[in-house]
Amino acid sequence: MQFTINGKVMEADVEDDMPMLWVLRDELGVLGVKYGCGIAQCGACTVHMDGIPMRSCQLRAGDVDGPITTIEGLGTPEAMSVVQAAWAEHQVAQCGYCQSGQIMTATAFVLENNNPTDEDIDDAMSGNLCRCGTYPRIREAVKTAAKNLRVA
Template structure:
């Protein structure tokens, strides 16, 4: 089976019903995507498929249609994505476990809406859980990233 991950074509020998999460982590060694709940409720496993955030724990690799982007492929080799930079600036992460999924959801939001309201942010991020409760920092980081994107 052939798939494109972070701009690189990759071939894997797996069953088509294997969740994309496990293909990424176990077969390709891409560990930024995390296992959280396994039922698509927490958001830790969020990746982009053709720019759309999806829960990789529930997407069978055989059903995959499109290019996959993980946290490792979000920025460029020379620079962090605006959301990644804002996350650092606003010290969002505490334990850090949910952060790659949070960042991927936030980046997808800002690719569609570069000036989100608090309600827009809450709606886009509602499926991403943070046990540490850094939601106010997450919102501020998203607003800062949005400002950076609008200024670019």
């Protein structure tokens, strides 16, 4: 099968029903996407397909019908995305395991709502779990990213 991952065309010899989480990590070496629960409840495996956040543990390879973006496709340490920069500014990450999924969800959210309330943020981010409990920092980082998008 052929996929466009972070702007690059990649091929993998996989079955249609293989979860994209495993295609990305095990077949294509894209390691920013994380395994958390395997049942689309924690958000650690969130990627974008055509800009829409999806749980890659439940997205089957045969169902991919657009480009996939992972955390590696958002920015680099030298040129971070607005959300990544806000995450660093607010020192959101503790263990860091959930952060790629958190950032992917937040990125899609702030592109749709660049003036969110606390309730909007809590609702949008509710599907992403953080074992370390950095939710107040996540909320502040999302507000900062949204503000920075407004002034950009």
